[in-house]
Amino acid sequence: MSEEKIEELNAADDEQQGRREFLKYVCASSAAALVAAPETAEAVAGAANPDADITVAEYFQGHFLLMSDEEKRQAIERMEKRYSAKYGKKTTVSDAPAPKDVLFGYALDISKCIGCRRCVHACVKENNQSRHDPEVQWIQVMKIPKGNISFTVDKLDKGYPEKSGFGDYGVQVGGNAYKAAGLSTEDAQNYYQDDAVPDKDYFYMPVQCQQCEKPPCVKACPVRATFRDHAGVVLIDYNWCIGCRMCQLACPYHARRFNWGEPNLPHEEMNPKTHYFGNRPRMRGVMEKCTFCVQRTREDRDPACLEACPVGARKFGNLLDPESDVRKVLATKRVFRFKEEFGTYPKFFYYMG
Amino acid sequence: MEDNTRRSFFKKAVAAAGVVAAAGYASTLVSKPSASNNSASTKYAADVVLQEKAVTGNHLVIMTDDEKKQRLDDLLNCHYHELA
Secondary structure (H helix, E strand, O other), X not given: OOHHHHHHHHXXXXXXXXXXXXXXXXXXXXXXXXXXXXXXXXXHHHHHOOOOOOOHHHHOOOOHHHOOHHHXXXXXXXXXXXXXXXXXXXXXXXXXXXXXXXXXXXXXEOOOOOOOOHHHHHHHHXXXXXXXXXXXXXOEEEEEEHHHEEOOHHHOOOOOOOOEOOEOOOOOOOOOOOOOOEEEOOOOEOOOOOOOOOOOOEEEEEEOOOOOOOOHHHHHOOOOOEEEOOOOOEEEOOOOOOOOOHHHHHOOXXXXXXXXXXXXXXXXXXXXXXXXXXXXXXXXXXXXXXXXXXXXXXXXXXXXXXHHOOOOOEEEEEOOOOOOHHHHHHXXXXXXXXXXXXXXXXXEEEEEO | OOOOOHHHHHHHHHHHHHHHHHHHHHHHHHHOOOOOOHHHHHHHXXXXXXXXXXXXXXXXXXXXXXXXXHHHHHHHHHHHHHHO
């Protein structure tokens, strides 16, 4: 055998040896990582402990929308079992689909709202939000000075050449000099601690997820954990969310809430009737927000905030139905546009009766 | 000469496991929530302040009838387009 041939064979042998060594290291490192990774360790522990926050199967669960029916059934069964064990009450996790031929919309009468925050507390209770340290709230009620409103709606189309007492000279009366009719949110505050509401000098404006038809949060999500369902509601798969907070950054209304810590949900206050994309208990490190109470609205019920409102300031309905409350509001009331420059087409309308 | 025995392999495997385990626990310590949940509350409060800032200093403008109609048409078009 020639010398060259021997060298070639040695080189090939070295290469094979190197690959073998590499594979050995990979196997060893993978095994070590599996043992060492805290989440995995927790997951492994969770398999034996129903109270644990995560199970192995949940840890490796895929996106709910992409699961087969059988996988969905198993995932739901697993969650119901875990929540029931953890909270000590029979808990159901629904995966009822979005109704067909429905586009949900919401309208809120600013002139009626008294700032009592009953909607906020009803939402916290219904949606199993963290109760303390912090109390996570999906609705923030803003208090706005009444002086901020101007109703010169008759001058909306003004600012163009018009006739004057001196004749029609086509003189412009100041270009859009008239202030657009509406309500300024200047000096609005949300942490008001009034002894009694309403304060006669203020309006109250609850702000929550606006359920945009073109939601920037959905575009921003790198893993598509947040999406818009057929009924126009923006939802989150909490198990698929990686907690990057890009959606929060993208939302023009800052209506999303991040679980910075482990949510504090007392067992006795837990609402056991849940939906997979709605009010099931969340974990630390995931995003959450208003879902129009998906666990209720998919069963033809009204959202909890609407039911709790003592003055009937909130209206909810199907935008495809001309006879629905929301469509009637759009047709007959003074409806505001808010932050429309973002082009997100919110389905939450503020109006004055 | 390189030592390719089984013993040396196990040595390396144990060493790798040690390093990865140390890294794992270090990351656990770093990402562990602080003893009090105050930091979570503070961060949550900061998020709410961001929302307050996003809402204040804006203007809710009353829509004309044409604008309302246009808005509804746009919404419905978007919806049907999505469904299609």
